Amino acid sequence: xxxxxxxxxxxxxxxxxxxxxxxxxxxxxxxxxxxxxxxxxxxxxxxxxxxxxxxxxxxxxxxxxxxxxxxxxxxxxxxxxxxxxxxxxxxxxxxxxxxxxxxxxxxxxxxxxxxxxxxxxxxxxxxxxxxxxxxxxxxxxxxxxxxxxxxxxxxxxxxxxxxxxxxxxxxxxxxxxxxxxxxxxxxxxxxxxxxxxxxxxxxxxxxxxxxxxxxxxxxxxxxxxxxxxxxxxxxxxxxxxxxxxxxxxxxxxxxxxxxxxxxxxxxxxxxxxxxxxxxxxxxxxxxxxxxxxxxxxxxxxxxxxxxxxxxxxxxxxxxxxxxxxxxxxxxxxxxxxxxxxxxxxxxxxxxxxxxxxxxxxxxxxxxxxxxxxxxxxxxxxxxxxxxxxxxxxxx
Amino acid sequence: xxxxxxxxxxxxxxxxxxxxxxxxxxxxxxxxxxxxxxxxxxxxxxxxxxxxxxxxxxxxxxxxxxxxxxxxxxxxxxxxxxxxxxxxxxxxxxxxxxxxxxxxxxxxxxxxxxxxxxxxxxxxxxxxxxxxxxxxxxxxxxxxxxxxxxxxxxxxxxxxxxxxxxxxxxxxxxxxxxxxxxxxxxxxxxxxxxxxxxxxxxxxxxxxxxxxxxxxxxxxxxxxxxxxxxxxxxxxxxxxxxxxxxxxxxxxxxxxxxxxxxxxxxxxxxxxxxxxxxxxxxxxxxxxxxxxxxxxxxxxxxxxxxxxxxxxxxxxxxxxxxxxxxxxxxxxxxxxxxxxxxxxxxxxxxxxxxxxxxxxxxxxxxxxxxxxxxxxxxxxxxxxxxxxxxxxxxx
Ligand SMILES: Cc1ncc(COP(=O)(O)O)c(C=O)c1O
Ligand SMILES: Cc1ncc(COP(=O)(O)O)c(C=O)c1O
Numbered sequence: 120x121x122x123x124x125x126x127x128x129x130x131x132x133x134x135x136x137x138x139x140x141x142x143x144x145x146x147x148x149x150x151x152x153x154x155x156x157x158x159x160x161x162x163x164x165x166x167x168x169x170x171x172x173x174x175x176x177x178x179x180x181x182x183x184x185x186x187x188x189x190x191x192x193x194x195x196x197x198x199x200x201x202x203x204x205x206x207x208x209x210x211x212x213x214x215x216x217x218x219x220x221x222x223x224x225x226x227x228x229x230x231x232x233x234x235x236x237x238x239x240x241x242x243x244x245x246x247x248x249x250x251x252x253x254x255x256x257x258x259x260x261x262x263x264x265x266x267x268x269x270x271x272x273x274x275x276x277x278x279x280x281x282x283x284x285x286x287x288x289x290x291x292x293x294x295x296x297x298x299x300x301x302x303x304x305x306x307x308x309x310x311x312x313x314x315x316x317x318x319x320x321x322x323x324x325x326x327x328x329x330x331x332x333x334x335x336x337x338x339x340x341x342x343x344x345x346x347x348x349x350x351x352x353x354x355x356x357x358x359x360x361x362x363x364x365x366x367x368x369x370x371x372x373x374x375x376x377x378x379x380x381x382x383x384x385x386x387x388x389x390x391x392x393x394x395x396x397x398x399x400x401x402x403x404x405x406x407x408x409x410x411x412x413x414x415x416x417x418x419x420x421x422x423x424x425x426x427x428x429x430x431x432x433x434x435x436x437x438x439x440x441x442x443x444x445x446x447x448x449x450x451x452x453x454x455x456x457x458x459x460x461x462x463x464x465x466x467x468x469x470x471x472x473x474x475x476x477x478x479x480x481x482x483x484x485x486x487x488x489x490x491x492x493x494x495x496x497x498x499x500x501x502x503x504x505x506x507x508x509x510x511x512x513x514x
Numbered sequence: 515x516x517x518x519x520x521x522x523x524x525x526x527x528x529x530x531x532x533x534x535x536x537x538x539x540x541x542x543x544x545x546x547x548x549x550x551x552x553x554x555x556x557x558x559x560x561x562x563x564x565x566x567x568x569x570x571x572x573x574x575x576x577x578x579x580x581x582x583x584x585x586x587x588x589x590x591x592x593x594x595x596x597x598x599x600x601x602x603x604x605x606x607x608x609x610x611x612x613x614x615x616x617x618x619x620x621x622x623x624x625x626x627x628x629x630x631x632x633x634x635x636x637x638x639x640x641x642x643x644x645x646x647x648x649x650x651x652x653x654x655x656x657x658x659x660x661x662x663x664x665x666x667x668x669x670x671x672x673x674x675x676x677x678x679x680x681x682x683x684x685x686x687x688x689x690x691x692x693x694x695x696x697x698x699x700x701x702x703x704x705x706x707x708x709x710x711x712x713x714x715x716x717x718x719x720x721x722x723x724x725x726x727x728x729x730x731x732x733x734x735x736x737x738x739x740x741x742x743x744x745x746x747x748x749x750x751x752x753x754x755x756x757x758x759x760x761x762x763x764x765x766x767x768x769x770x771x772x773x774x775x776x777x778x779x780x781x782x783x784x785x786x787x788x789x790x791x792x793x794x795x796x797x798x799x800x801x802x803x804x805x806x807x808x809x810x811x812x813x814x815x816x817x818x819x820x821x822x823x824x825x826x827x828x829x830x831x832x833x834x835x836x837x838x839x840x841x842x843x844x845x846x847x848x849x850x851x852x853x854x855x856x857x858x859x860x861x862x863x864x865x866x867x868x869x870x871x872x873x874x875x876x877x878x879x880x881x882x883x884x885x886x887x888x889x890x891x892x893x894x895x896x897x898x899x900x901x902x903x904x905x906x907x908x909x
Contacts (some may be wrong), residue, residue: 158560161786165553168546170741170790171734196593197742198737200763200780226763226774233777236631339566339784346565346784347592366593367619369876375854375865379621382628382865382876385595389734389741391556392784395565459770481764481777 122294129426130457133445136420137467137503140413145466146504148154151344155402160394170472172367174390180397181350187400188317188325190333190352192359195393196366199314199336201386203231205365206332207282210308212237216281217273217486219307219402221251222475223493224286228312229476232284240280241274241487242479244496246434251285252492253301259488260305271305276486282308287316287326288341290441291432291501295321295329310334314349317342318407318439327352332362337392340438342406343399345392409510410440416510417443417503426451430500443503444472452498459501472500524821525852528840531815532862532898535808538564539647540861541899544837546739548734550797555789560585567762569785574747582795583712583720585728585747587754590788594709594731596781597744598626600760601727602677604753611676612668612881614702616646617870618888619681623707625869627679630860635668635675636872636882639891641841643828645688646680647887648696654883656702666700671881677703682711682721684897685737685836686827690716697725705729709744712737713802713834714864722747727757729818732787737801737834738794740787804905805835811905812838821846838898839867847893854896867895 120128164170177195184193196202214236220229222241229239243260244250264271264280271280273311283302285293292367295311302309311325313319313327314336320326327333332355337348351362369383388396412430421429426448432438455471462469476482476499477490515523559565572590579588591597606614609631615624617636624634637654640647659666666675678697681687682773690706697704701854708714708722710730715721722728727750731745747761759765764778783791809826816824821843827833842850850866857864870892872885 151565153560153563153565158557158896161556161560162553165548165556165790168548170546170548171739172742173734198780226772226778227780230763230777230779339568344566346786347567347780347782372824374858377621377865378870378874380875382625383621384625385593385622385742387593387742389787391741391787391790395560395786463769470772473772480775481774 126454126457127130129451129454130461132424133427133458134461136424137462137469139420140416141467141504141509146360146468146509147506148468148470148502148504149340150506150508151339152508156398157395160398164391170391171389172387176390176393176397177388180393180400181335183397183400184350187403188328188352190325190328191354191355192352193357194351194362194366196349196386197388198338198347198350199334199349200227200231201366201384202334202351202429203227203310203312204234205362205384205386206334206351207231207235208365209361210282210331212281215278217276217278218281219247219283220476221286221493222477222487222490223288223472223496224312224476225314225473226476226479228284228286229482230406238278239476239482239485241485241490243490244493245294246492246496248291248293249288249430249496251298253294253297257301260301264305264408266306267397269306271307273486278325280305280307282310282414286312287319289430289444290316290319290439291430292316292319292321292326292438295326299329315341315441316439318403320437322435328354331355332358337396342410342441343396343403344394345388345399348388348396356449364456373421406507407439409456409507410505412510413507414440414443414506416499421445444506445501445503446457447499447501449495449499455498455501468504470502472497472502521849521852524846525849525856527819528822528853529856531819532857532864534815535811536862536899536904541904542901543863543865543897543902544735545898545901546734547801547901547903551793552790554792555793556786559786559789565786566784567782571785571788571792572783575788575795576818578792579745580793582798583723583747584750585720585723587747587751589746589754589757589761590783591744591746591781592783593742594729594744595622595626595735596761596779597729597746598622598705598707598732599629600757600779600781601705601729601746602626602630603760604756605677605705605726607676610673612671612673613676614678615871616681616888617872617882617885618644618683618867618891619707619871620709620868621871621874623679623681624877630644632676633673634871634877634880636880636885636889637872638883638885639888640689641887643686643688644683644825644891646693648689648692652696655696659700661701662703666702668881675700675702679707680703681707682714684825684839685711685714685834686825687711687714687716687721687831687833690721694724703852710736710836711834713798715832718831721723726750727753732791737790737805737836738798740783740791740794743783743787743791801902802834804902805900807905808900808902809835811837816840836900838900840896840898842896844890850893850896865890865897867897
């Protein structure tokens with residue numbers, strides 16, 4: 120076969136493996152699924168006039184998120200981005216600080232750092248978990264930072280590296296224990312971006328509960344959705360109280376006076392959206408078990424295909440398999456765009472990983488370590504249709 | 515009568531005048547009213563899986579807001595606070611700038627200035643409209659600022675006064691023409707905080723459409739609600755495009771790549787909430803006409819009571835009468851808290867105007883002019899129950 124024919128065959132094989140799972144009809148990357156009490160709860164909000172800040176669903180959603188994740192406190196907010204913003208503020212991130220952020224993540228992770236007046240400092244990822252590479256980061260921190268007065272100082276910029284934001288990519292838990300050790304050793308506060316990993320556990324502990332604070336997203340493309348929404352997780356009662364205060368305009372309780380004791384935010388999750396969240400959360404395990412079965416199905420199809428492998432959960436973890444993904448062997452990197460073209464042409468939504476944040480105009484001039492692995496991943500990953508609906512629910 | 519008996523009689527009279535309107539049952543300050551297509555539209559979102567960023571209601575809500583307000587562009591966002599934040603950014607407000615903000619407003623008006631890295635500069639209000647006093651502000655600007663290179667510079671702080679944010683208090687249009695003249699003369703950009711004044715017109719032009727940009731809120735306590743929500747109004751197509759871009763993570767359109775060309779925000783209004791907004795907007799004129807009738811009813815009751823007057827719409831304006839308010843004569847200032855106590859005790863929600871922002875911990879050290887009038891207003895105003903439901907709808 121000529122190289123051209125070889126590529127063509129590969130593109131065809133990958134496409135037909137995907138179609139063998141999705142069934143060939145137009146298929147979204149990830150669609151919400153409302154098959155429980157969504158309408159009942161939302162209707163109740165409308166019928167009782169409690170759609171906004173008053174109403175029982177926000178409280179209930181928070182308590183149920185606590186029960187589900189094992190976090191002592193969950194604070195519902197307007198989305199995953201605002202959850203990150205407030206969590207970083209509460210971790211003490213401010214002007215003049217740097218925050219370690221993977222280059223391979225959705226842009227919101229870095230944006231939240233900027234909202235605090237701080238700078239992202241980009242770090243590389245590793246192949247097993249797609250998260251921050253703890254080994255490589257250790258050498259990097261050892262050679263470029265100094266611990267002064269209990270603070271990790273970047274010797275190049277002179278700034279304090281205040282926090283690290285590991286992100287659990289596509290739902291797969293990062294090497295969070297190693298990253299926690301690193302944080303301890305270098306006096307860095309961990310805030311976990313668990314936007315993609317509700318329902319993902321690292322040795323039986325929920326992602327987002329390892330750091331001082333963790334954040335969730337309930338955007339429309341996530342495992343469960345509130346339309347738009349997010350949450351902050353923490354075991355620290357004091358931080359939880361502050362998170363609630365800061366996200367609700369920092370209003371001091373009073374019978375009628377409007378006293379605000381600091382510059383707060385309107386990051387409330389409306390009761391209407393929380394109602395949707397309560398209903399969604401009731402069925403999360405059904406959704407995740409079908410998303411896991413979907414991975415098995417893709418595995419069957421991709422098992423015998425050379426040049427590509429399906430990304431599976433790291434050992435010792437339970438992943439929610441939020442977004443299914445394949446990894447092209449390096450020699451097929453040049454086929455990636457053809458696969459994307461071919462599948463999207465026939466209505467099967469696929470997409471590459473994010474462009475590395477270090478390549479985006481607003482982020483190309485911030486501090487960054489060598490990106491060899493993240494760069495490879497960005498070129499080799501393709502996300503596949505991942506909705507739980509692709510597998511029939513067991514009734 | 516002793517002064518004590520006189521006060522007691524006044525408190526009793528005011529309370530019974532309110533009860534004569536509300537009917538004596540527990541009455542909220544402002545309750546949402548869902549008596550149209552709310553159910554239908556929200557159910558359609560759930561049935562079709564379009565609750566989040568995809569879906570037709572956001573577009574439709576924006577087009578309908580344009581038709582209703584006469585603004586050439588409306589951009590739906592997560593709430594009134596985020597609308598102010600983005601509007602100020604688009605007005606060029608940044609670090610080192612000052613922004614003129616009334617001291618008598620909800621704290622969000624000033625918070626949004628801080629989010630931009632700028633400083634609020636507090637200004638006084640006047641009695642007719644409860645908005646910024648244009649005359650007093652003119653003298654103040656004349657005596658404290660200098661126009662240098664087309665920029666209004668505060669001679670005390672040396673900073674540029676970049677923008678002014680008039681706020682249409684309780685729905686009553688400010689003296690917006692005079693304020694616009696002032697902005698022209700002093701080279702200051704106007705951003706209107708019309709959070710409270712959807713449906714309020716100043717000589718037949720909708721509030722929020724006078725400045726370069728204007729903002730609305732659809733919080734649960736507003737004339738119409740989306741649970742939580744807001745909008746940016748502007749006639750400038752370029753700013754409208756930028757507002758949409760900045761509020762949706764600044765993502766550049768691409769078949770599958772995630773490219774963001776600036777630091778954006780997640781200030782989207784979810785489709786679910788926009789659906790509620792579309793239904794609410796269909797009935798806004800019914801709500802406002804009942805809120806106006808409610809003012810007539812209060813007027814009847816307060817007409818013959820000495821020591822207090824009902825706040826009515828400024829001449830030449832149509833007010834939405836978002837929050838009904840009475841103004842105590844100066845000699846009865848000391849009765850305010852007793853009236854608040856008495857009414858709230860029997861379940862009739864009333865509240866004072868906001869504490870002046872210049873008295874709040876986070877804002878007490880920012881530049882400020884003399885606050886004689888705002889200070890009086892803060893002491894003399896009481897808001898009364900204002901829901902449209904207090905008047906029976908004409909079928
Ligand atoms: C890794 C990551 N971080 C943050 C976010 C932001 O969440 P949201 O869209 O709810 O603001 C998302 C999802 O959109 C995400 O995937
Ligand atoms: C004057 C004023 N500005 C801004 C806001 C902020 O709007 P939102 O609560 O929708 O963020 C409000 C209402 O809450 C308001 O009354």
